[in-house]
Amino acid sequence: MNVSLVILAAGQGTRMGSDLPKVLHRLAGVPLILHAMRAGRILEPARVVVVTGHGGAQVAQVVADEDETALIVTQEEQLGTAHAVAQARAALEGQAGDVVVLYGDTPFISPATLEAMLAARATHDLVVLGFEADDPGRYGRLVVQGETLERIVEFKDATEEERAIRLCNSGVLCADRALLFDLIAKVGSDNASGEYYLTDIAALARARGLSAGVVRCDEAETLGINTRTELARAEAAFQTRARAEALDNGVTLIAPDTVFFAQDTVIGRDAVVEPYVVFGPGVTVESGATIRAFSHLEGAHVSRGAIVGPYARLRPGAELAEDVRIGNFVEVKAAQIDEGAKVNHLAYVGDAHVGARANLGAGTVTCNYDGVFKHHTEIGEGAFIGSSTMLVAPVRVGAGAVTGSGSVITQDVDDDALALGRARQETKPGLGKRLMDRLRVAKAARVKG
Numbered sequence: 001m002n003v004s005l006v007i008l009a010a011g012q013g014t015r016m017g018s019d020l021p022k023v024l025h026r027l028a029g030v031p032l033i034l035h036a037m038r039a040g041r042i043l044e045p046a047r048v049v050v051v052t053g054h055g056g057a058q059v060a061q062v063v064a065d066e067d068e069t070a071l072i073v074t075q076e077e078q079l080g081t082a083h084a085v086a087q088a089r090a091a092l093e094g095q096a097g098d099v100v101v102l103y104g105d106t107p108f109i110s111p112a113t114l115e116a117m118l119a120a121r122a123t124h125d126l127v128v129l130g131f132e133a134d135d136p137g138r139y140g141r142l143v144v145q146g147e148t149l150e151r152i153v154e155f156k157d158a159t160e161e162e163r164a165i166r167l168c169n170s171g172v173l174c175a176d177r178a179l180l181f182d183l184i185a186k187v188g189s190d191n192a193s194g195e196y197y198l199t200d201i202a203a204l205a206r207a208r209g210l211s212a213g214v215v216r217c218d219e220a221e222t223l224g225i226n227t228r229t230e231l232a233r234a235e236a237a238f239q240t241r242a243r244a245e246a247l248d249n250g251v252t253l254i255a256p257d258t259v260f261f262a263q264d265t266v267i268g269r270d271a272v273v274e275p276y277v278v279f280g281p282g283v284t285v286e287s288g289a290t291i292r293a294f295s296h297l298e299g300a301h302v303s304r305g306a307i308v309g310p311y312a313r314l315r316p317g318a319e320l321a322e323d324v325r326i327g328n329f330v331e332v333k334a335a336q337i338d339e340g341a342k343v344n345h346l347a348y349v350g351d352a353h354v355g356a357r358a359n360l361g362a363g364t365v366t367c368n369y370d371g372v373f374k375h376h377t378e379i380g381e382g383a384f385i386g387s388s389t390m391l392v393a394p395v396r397v398g399a400g401a402v403t404g405s406g407s408v409i410t411q412d413v414d415d416d417a418l419a420l421g422r423a424r425q426e427t428k429p430g431l432g433k434r435l436m437d438r439l440r441v442a443k444a445a446r447v448k449g
Contacts, residue, residue, distance in 0.1 A: 002097025
C-alpha cells in the first residue's frame, strides 16, 4: 500500500521561550522533527510533506538535509490542525493510498505503533492513535462505543462526563488521502477556540456511516514537547530507555546514569563504556571496544578492540580500525586510523590517514588548515612520529619513517627515512643565571618605584 506522511511543524512554540522553532530543539542529539521523520521511515512513504510556519526556512533546511525529497508547504496563518493538514492537499494531489499525520514535536511514536495503525486500516476507514492517560488533563478525549470511535472531543468543548474519559487523543491518525481531505473540507470552526480541529473528522466520518477505529499505545509514546521542562523530561526518558537497551544488549556501562546516547547510537555487545561519556549523532562502536571516561564522540566509527580516551574527542569522519589506541586529550576529525595505530596523548589528527601500527608521539599535530582550505596528511604504515611534531599539510610521511621530536615537517618524507625540521640547539654557559638575575633586579626596581 502506498503511504504518505504529513508532519505538522508550523507551531511557534512560544512556551519554549526561544527564537528557535520548537521542532528544531534537540532531543537525543537531533532536532525533534527528525524523530518523527525517522519513525515514519518504517512505512516506506512514497511522499513526505512537512507543514511549516514559524521559522519555516530553518525547518526546511533541516528537513532537506535529512531527506532531500521531502516537500515543504507553509501554513501562513495558525488556524488549527485541520487547516494545517489542508496545506498539504496540493502536494499530495494524485497520490494514491493512505496519509499518516504526525507531529514534529511528538518524538516518541514508535515504528511498531505506526505499522499497527496501517494494519488497522484494513478494517477501518479512519484510524486514530489513542492512549490511556494516568492524568488525562487537557487532552482531547476519544468517545468510543465498543471498538468503534464515535467522535473526538477537545477538552475545552467537553462535558464533565466526557472529561471523565481516560482514553485520550494523540493527534496521530491515518486515512485514505482522498477521504482525509474531503473530510477536512467539511470541518468548521464553531468551537471554543474558533479553530479548525482535525479531530472533527472522526464525527464527520461516522455521520457518513464510515468506520473509525482506535489503535492504543503506551502514553509515553505520545509525549509532546511544549516547554523546556518537557524537553528535559523527554531527554531523561530517552536516556533511561537507551541505557537499559544497551545493558540488555550486552554493553558494559560502568556508571549508566552518566552516559548519554544520541538517537542513532549503535554499540556492540561486550563493549565497555566508562563514566561520563557523551555520544553525539552518527556513532557506531563495535563489539569489544572500550570508551574511557570523559570522552565525546560524534560521527565516528570505532572498530573491535579499539580503546578511546580518557578525555578523547572523536569528531565527524573519525574512522578507527581494530585495536587502535586513542589516548587522553586527543582529538580526531575526518581521519582514518588503521589497525593497531597509536595516537596516545595530547595530539590532533585531522584530514589525515594514519597507517597500520604507526605511532604518533605526544603533542603531534596535523596542521591541516591554511585559513581557507583543508589539506591532507598521509602517515605511512609503521611510521614513528616524534613528540611535538608539526606536520604541515599537504604532506606525506612514508612507511617506517621517523620524525625527530619538535620537528616541523613541511616536505614529504621517504619510506624508512629520518626527518628533522628544527633549529640547531646552542648552549651559552652561565647566561641563564645572568639573565634571570638581571630580570629579578628589574622587577625589584619596578616594585620599589
